[in-house]
Amino acid sequence: MTQARPLVPSRFVRPSIPRPGGGRDRAGLVRQSYEAISEGSRSFAFxxxxxxxxxxERVWMLYAWCRRCDDLADAQDMGGELGDQAGIEDRLQAIKVLTRRALAGEPTADVGFDALNQVANEAGITLDMANEVISGFAMDANGFSPPTEKEMMRYCYHVAGAVGVLMARVMFAPNDSFIYDRACDLGLAFQLANIARDVVEDARAGRCYLPHDWLAEQGLEPDTHADEENRFKLAAVVAKLVDRMELYEEAARIGAKHLRFRQRWAVLSAARIYGAIGRKVRERGQLAWDHRIYVPAHEKLWHVVVALGQALTKYAPEPEQWPPYSREDLRPVAGW
Known part of the structure; x- marks a missing residue:
């Protein structure tokens, strides 16, 4: 069989030259990445x-990639209202292709992916690490809804716990599995707080991230659990969710002791602020979803001050109860 001839002789083809940031100016990438985090997550930006x-700067660039992937997967803008979910498989494929290009050092013509290129070059992020996160988007693309707590936590691992591991990487945390496990725990806590806050919004988009067996205990169904007449029972399920969040939050503090001071302070502050979101949801009960819950600036400042004391003293007592699932229990996901 005759081999097809290339359209251009190989002697004229020049491979792309790998360049950090896809050839973009680093300062410009940092600036645009900060704009993304300040619009997409005021709590984390703070x-x-x-x-x-x-x-x-590395954290901002990593966030810019995560934010861009999330927006592409959900057809939304900076974490806003979910868009039309038709064509999600094509958007997922775009995420995979652009991520591969970025980690190969190739330009992508997209700021979020070029930011990944830059931070991966600086921190040694690999395609396998990035794929752990992309698996979470694939789960959504396949209409994931967890039958059990473990499956909910598996989803949380891929969309947030794996991001916690990447954060440890960009902080140049000690290369120790215990510390990386605690970084994962913090990501899991963040995601559980997000699920608690957004459960009604997710339901409007046809998504349910609460374990079906938890819902069944309250006589709820995954397709009607967030209806207004079910909010009292829903509040009981979400209270259990926030209890789980606190287990992961407490475990994460143990790992923060091993970070440098400024990093420890920032991580403990973020943990307190996100934890406050989950606790506000639990405290408001069935009224939690009448208005979007947030942590106002003066409360954020208070959490930062308390976290400063914790960072200075390295105060992080051993948890009375460790979370039920570890990082190794939740990865990998086959078939997604």
């Missing part, structure tokens, strides 16, 4: 300013 400058 806490991130406590990092030393090199760390916070």
């Amino acid at each position: 806490a991130s300013k406590l990092f030393d400058r090199p760390t916070r």
Whole structure:
């Protein structure tokens, strides 16, 4: 069989030259990444300013990639209202292709992915690490809804716990499995707080991230659990969710003791602020979803001050109860 001839002779083809940031100016990437985090997550943007400058710039660039992937997967803008979910498989494929290009050092013509290119070059992020996060988007693309708590936590691992591991990487945390496990725990706590806050919004988009067996205990169904007449029972399920959040939050504090001071302060501040979101949801009960819950600036400042004391003293008592699932229990996901 005759081999097809290339359209252009190989002697004229020049491979792309790998360039950090896809050839973009690093300062420009940092600036645009900060704009993304300040619009997409005010709580995390607030806490991130406590990092030393090199760390916070890497954190912002990593966030820019995560935010861009999330927006592409959900057809939304900066974490806003979910868009039309038709064509999600094509958007997922775009995420995979652009991520591969970025980690190969190739330009992507997209700021979020070029930011990944830059931070991966600086911190040694690999395609396998990035794919752990992308698996979470694939779960959504396949209409994931967890039958059990473990499956809910598996989803949380891929969309947030794996991001916690990447955060430990960009902070140049000690390369120790215990510390990386605690970084994962913090990501899991963040995601549980997000699920608690957004459960009604997710339901409007046809999504349910609460374990079906938890819902069944309250006589609820996954397709009607967030209806207004079911909010009292829903509040009981979400209270259990926030209890789980606190287990992961407490475990994460143990790992923070091993970080440098500025990093420890920022991580503990973020943990307190996100934890406050979950606790506000639990405290408001069936009224929690009448208005979007947030932590106002003066409360954030208070959490930062308390976290400063914890960071200075390295106060992090051993948890009375460890979370039921570890990082190794939740990965990998086959078939997604």
